[in-house]
Amino acid sequence: MLVRALRKALPGLLFISPWLFGFAAFTAGPFLVSVYLSFTRYDIVSAPRWVGLENYAVLATDPVFWRSLELTLLYTAVAAPIAVIAGVALSLLLNFEVRGIGVYRTIFFLPSIVPTVATTVVFVWVLNPQIGLVNGLLRGIGVVGPAWLKEPKWTFASLILMAVWGVGGTMVTYLAGLKDIPVYLYEAALIDGASALQRLRFVTLPLLTPVIFFNLVMGVIASFQYFTQAYMLLNQQAPEEATRFLAVYLFERAWRYLDMGYASAMAWVLFGLVAVVTSLLFLSQKKWVHYG
Amino acid sequence: MAEASRARRAVLYAVSALGGALIASVLLAPGPPLRAHPARTEVRFWHMWTAEWKTVVDRIVTRFNESQDEYEVVALSVPASSADSKFLLAVVGGDPPDVMAEWNPVIPTWAESGMLTPLSELMSADEAAAFEREAYPAAKKIGQYRGKLYGLAVGINLWAAYYRTDALTDAGLDPAHFPSSLEELVRWGAKLDQFDAQGNLTRIGFLPSSLPQYAPLFGGGFYDWQKGVLTLDTEPNRRALSFLVENRKRLGLDRVMRFDSSQNAGSGIEWPFMTGAYAITVDGQWRVEQLARYAPELHYGVAAIPPPQGGKLNAGWTSGNFMVVPRGAKQARGAWQFMKFWSGLVEPERAAELYTWGGWLPSFPAVANAPAFQNYLQKYPQFRKFVELMPSENWDAAAPVPYQIYLADREGAADQLAARGVLEPSAALAALQRQVEEEIARRRKLGFND
Numbered sequence: 001m002l003v004r005a006l007r008k009a010l011p012g013l014l015f016i017s018p019w020l021f022g023f024a025a026f027t028a029g030p031f032l033v034s035v036y037l038s039f040t041r042y043d044i045v046s047a048p049r050w051v052g053l054e055n056y057a058v059l060a061t062d063p064v065f066w067r068s069l070e071l072t073l074l075y076t077a078v079a080a081p082i083a084v085i086a087g088v089a090l091s092l093l094l095n096f097e098v099r100g101i102g103v104y105r106t107i108f109f110l111p112s113i114v115p116t117v118a119t120t121v122v123f124v125w126v127l128n129p130q131i132g133l134v135n136g137l138l139r140g141i142g143v144v145g146p147a148w149l150k151e152p153k154w155t156f157a158s159l160i161l162m163a164v165w166g167v168g169g170t171m172v173t174y175l176a177g178l179k180d181i182p183v184y185l186y187e188a189a190l191i192d193g194a195s196a197l198q199r200l201r202f203v204t205l206p207l208l209t210p211v212i213f214f215n216l217v218m219g220v221i222a223s224f225q226y227f228t229q230a231y232m233l234l235n236q237q238a239p240e241e242a243t244r245f246l247a248v249y250l251f252e253r254a255w256r257y258l259d260m261g262y263a264s265a266m267a268w269v270l271f272g273l274v275a276v277v278t279s280l281l282f283l284s285q286k287k288w289v290h291y292g
Numbered sequence: 293m294a295e296a297s298r299a300r301r302a303v304l305y306a307v308s309a310l311g312g313a314l315i316a317s318v319l320l321a322p323g324p325p326l327r328a329h330p331a332r333t334e335v336r337f338w339h340m341w342t343a344e345w346k347t348v349v350d351r352i353v354t355r356f357n358e359s360q361d362e363y364e365v366v367a368l369s370v371p372a373s374s375a376d377s378k379f380l381l382a383v384v385g386g387d388p389p390d391v392m393a394e395w396n397p398v399i400p401t402w403a404e405s406g407m408l409t410p411l412s413e414l415m416s417a418d419e420a421a422a423f424e425r426e427a428y429p430a431a432k433k434i435g436q437y438r439g440k441l442y443g444l445a446v447g448i449n450l451w452a453a454y455y456r457t458d459a460l461t462d463a464g465l466d467p468a469h470f471p472s473s474l475e476e477l478v479r480w481g482a483k484l485d486q487f488d489a490q491g492n493l494t495r496i497g498f499l500p501s502s503l504p505q506y507a508p509l510f511g512g513g514f515y516d517w518q519k520g521v522l523t524l525d526t527e528p529n530r531r532a533l534s535f536l537v538e539n540r541k542r543l544g545l546d547r548v549m550r551f552d553s554s555q556n557a558g559s560g561i562e563w564p565f566m567t568g569a570y571a572i573t574v575d576g577q578w579r580v581e582q583l584a585r586y587a588p589e590l591h592y593g594v595a596a597i598p599p600p601q602g603g604k605l606n607a608g609w610t611s612g613n614f615m616v617v618p619r620g621a622k623q624a625r626g627a628w629q630f631m632k633f634w635s636g637l638v639e640p641e642r643a644a645e646l647y648t649w650g651g652w653l654p655s656f657p658a659v660a661n662a663p664a665f666q667n668y669l670q671k672y673p674q675f676r677k678f679v680e681l682m683p684s685e686n687w688d689a690a691a692p693v694p695y696q697i698y699l700a701d702r703e704g705a706a707d708q709l710a711a712r713g714v715l716e717p718s719a720a721l722a723a724l725q726r727q728v729e730e731e732i733a734r735r736r737k738l739g740f741n742d
Contacts, residue, residue: 044381
């Protein structure tokens with residue numbers, strides 16, 4: 001039975017074997033090896049030296065780790081919901097069948113396909129306190145704009161702004177979700193005398209919750225792994241209080257200070273956190289996600 | 293039906309033609325240049341210089357290859373952003389270059405990991421003695437770790453004060469009598485500051501910044517080179533940091549930050565001193581040649597940064613370009629020949645010309661005194677000030693501790709937190725001391741020596 005099943009699956013497995021090999025060698029392998037490394041002292045060059053749970057014990061008392069964890073959690077708590085709200089709002093607007101809607105959709109989608117590094121560089125200029133576009137516009141209405149990337153609270157706000165800027169990617173999935181909602185439900189609601197707001201509240205949003213849930217989970221995971229923009233800004237002299245995220249600190253420990261064992265321990269703590277938060281989201285979905 | 297078939301055929305031909313063109317372009321694309329001397333032993337040299345600097349390095353390599361017939365140095369410019377990790381992986385993979393030029397603070401970390409060859413293993417006794425006897429203090433500090441030399445400097449960086457004579461004259465200051473104390477320099481700076489009608493800065497007269505640069509002038513610094521211990525939260529360092537912060541406060545923290553953020557980081561033609569945004573500034577010797585190239589009409593002078601009352605003369609921060617030989621290098625001997633050739637440890641008169649190509653400060657007085665270098669100083673008289681500063685013992689380099697990069701990061705953070713007004717200078721240095729002690733404790737728990 002098993003042999004027959006294997007024989008049947010063999011052509012398919014052969015076709016995907018390059019990917020399987022790549023996954024085993026470059027993802028699953030390092031993933032498992034990092035478990036072992038997290039119990040060692042390892043600088044890439046010398047052989048790993050077993051230190052037991054010491055990396056985890058030291059991590060528990062590392063103030064930089066706790067600060068970066070706090071920043072990461074705060075960012076996740078703020079950015080992930082805002083990205084969902086902005087994505088849904090945008091998709092609702094772009095769901096109207098008006099003239100040139102394809103062009104509007106393309107315009108809002110475009111930022112999400114611009115490389116993150118390029119977007120960050122542009123934002124550094126746009127948010128320049130003296131010659132930046134944003135403060136220039138604010139000056140036009142008599143407001144002295146803040147030093148966006150020089151003060152911690154404004155740097156944090158700038159990172160959220162950048163997150164919203166790239167919301168076009170999720171907008172497309174929300175749009176697809178909206179198109180999937182049966183028209184007869186709206187017709188029934190109209191006959192029942194539901195207002196536009198009631199139709200949104202009792203028809204659109206409940207039926208969009210599977211897509212919202214998907215994007216929320218993905219957004220939370222991405223927020224926990226937040227790296228590129230923060231790392232670039234940190235290197236541009238932005239305040240470290242607002243840019244040293246957990247993934248940035250992990251990268252510094254691994255590749256800047258060659259502390260691979262410690263970084264591996266940090267990676268596993270991060271993995272555990274993501275797993276816990278994602279599990280909680282999955283547990284909560286019974287209460288608010290409607291699968292039709 | 294026949295039409296559809298024709299269309300399909302046309303598409304097929306087009307795709308085939310495109311594919312053929314692609315394959316041909318790959319096959320016919322110019323490959324890496326063939327070796328000029330295939331019979332010689334290859335010495336693989338990695339560096340991070342690009343553009344005009346790469347041309348200079350290539351010239352030096354060619355000059356070395358022409359100077360002897362045993363080795364051929366083959367240079368590879370590696371992107372600076374990934375050079376260190378590429379080097380690490382190459383060493384781990386057992387296929388490192390034979391020699392690498394660096395400028396990042398990597399020697400202690402790499403040496404501690406056993407990745408570097410102590411140069412004493414490659415030097416003859418005479419060469420080691422000559423280096424110890426001849427090399428400028430800065431060259432010794434840059435390359436050492438735990439009493440061993442791992443990096444041979446091939447270009448020292450020093451910083452000095454650049455001043456625009458036109459701006460000084462306009463403000464009624466005499467460029468011929470540059471201040472001899474830091475306090476007086478600050479007074480000059482205040483006379484040179486300029487503001488617009490809204491009170492925004494349009495020109496900064498003089499704004500000292502960077503604790504590593506100024507701490508040695510106050511008798512401080514982050515490392516006691518005699519005792520071999522860190523000196524972080526010390527009275528001279530506190531005075532230096534307070535001085536830097538007070539000067540920012542004088543102009544207004546927010547105002548300075550906004551002004552600075554409107555200036556380009558300052559490479560080449562966009563250097564704020566060149567554009568007139570600063571009247572007096574502190575920068576490295578490489579600016580002399582840039583000024584000659586991009587602003588030949590600009591009248592300026594160079595002076596040592598004056599010390600504060602009771603401070604140290606000819607002091608500040610130094611760094612540089614240096615060459616290291618990785619463990620596992622197949623041609624370490626050839627690498628050493630190349631390093632000696634470039635540095636001027638042997639035949640300094642020949643090496644002098646190489647330094648003039650890059651506008652670098654040499655590691656040895658014999659190179660600086662060679663005719664080729666003296667001709668260069670005739671051409672660029674402002675460069676002479678930097679050469680005069682070289683013999684000073686008061687230049688501080690990155691502390692040679694195995695967590696050097698961590699330390700540099702924390703020092704930068706303390707400097708920044710104080711400059712932004714988040715922490716008082718004394719609190720910033722106390723935090724620095726605490727963080728470094730915590731890091732040392734963390735390392736000890738994990739089994740490191742320190």
